[in-house]
Amino acid sequence: MTLHDELAAFYERNGFGPVLGARPRTVPVFTGCLLVPLPNIEARHRYLKYHDLHHLVTGYSVGRIGEGEVSAWELGSGSAFVSSTLGFMNLIALSTGLALKPRRMWRAFVRGTKSRNLYCAAVRADVDAGRWVDLPALREQFLEVTEMRGPLALRVAEFVIYSIIAMCIHAAIAGPAVVARFITDITLGYSVFQSVKPKRRNDIF
Numbered sequence: 001m002t003l004h005d006e007l008a009a010f011y012e013r014n015g016f017g018p019v020l021g022a023r024p025r026t027v028p029v030f031t032g033c034l035l036v037p038l039p040n041i042e043a044r045h046r047y048l049k050y051h052d053l054h055h056l057v058t059g060y061s062v063g064r065i066g067e068g069e070v071s072a073w074e075l076g077s078g079s080a081f082v083s084s085t086l087g088f089m090n091l092i093a094l095s096t097g098l099a100l101k102p103r104r105m106w107r108a109f110v111r112g113t114k115s116r117n118l119y120c121a122a123v124r125a126d127v128d129a130g131r132w133v134d135l136p137a138l139r140e141q142f143l144e145v146t147e148m149r150g151p152l153a154l155r156v157a158e159f160v161i162y163s164i165i166a167m168c169i170h171a172a173i174a175g176p177a178v179v180a181r182f183i184t185d186i187t188l189g190y191s192v193f194q195s196v197k198p199k200r201r202n203d204i205f
Contacts, residue, residue, distance in 0.1 A: 003127070006056055006135050007049070014062050019175050047086060049120040050127065056135055057118075057143050060108070069108040070098015074119075075162055076112020076155075082119040088169070091162060095170035098163055114144045 001009065001146070010016075055062060060069040071093035076192040080087025097105045118127055148155060 001017055001134060003053075003130075003132060003134055003138065007052060010052060010056055042091060044085070047083070047119060050124060053127070053138070057139055058108075058111070064096050065101050065104060067093045068095075068100070068105055072097060072108035073112035073115065074117055076109040076159075077115045077117040078149075079117055079119055084119070086119060091169050092173065093168040094162065095166040099167060099170070102163075103196040105163075106159060109162075110148065110155070111144060113148045113150075113155055114146055116142045116145060118142065 051074075054060075054070050054074060055066070057104035058070060058073055060066040060073070075087065075090050075094065079090055094105060097108075116123075118124060126132070127138075132141065
């Protein structure tokens with residue numbers, strides 16, 4: 001399958017429709033146990049295709065843990081140095097992954113330190129021009145193609161810093177979101193118990 005076909009199949013498998021018409025103003029993003037609507041800014045729209053290709057390159061899922069793993073991998077590969085907005089979006093997803101499976105986030109981050117991402121402008125242009133004809137060709141050039149960048153201690157410190165910032169962002173976003181959901185549920189007639197009871201989900205992994 002060509003890279004284009006792989007991406008189309010990825011969207012079909014995961015129930016993602018084609019992007020048509022005007023871009024919605026908000027997009028639901030996993031923040032802990034909640035899907036929080038965040039502004040669908042231009043930077044997210046610009047990089048989304050390449051983020052989705054990262055799912056294919058790494059094999060990580062689109063569930064909450066998988067999104068956290070892709071984000072950890074992207075941070076390890078230097079996404080925050082390409083765009084601060086990318087780094088911020090990665091940290092939001094990382095916070096959810098850290099709450100659920102912190103060891104998997106670390107492993108994904110380490111894998112990223114040995115990989116290259118698709119985010120720089122020149123690479124994006126090459127992807128769009130069809131330089132890599134299929135997924136194996138892309139993996140060969142970008143997935144675990146180098147030794148870890150810098151000494152292990154430095155990478156551990158980097159991951160710890162990312163994790164602390166991610167959890168601070170998590171608290172800043174999830175706290176008000178939980179309060180808003182609680183107030184909304186009570187307003188709609190749910191009991192306090194129904195409002196605080198965790199919702200069972202099948203999209204964790």
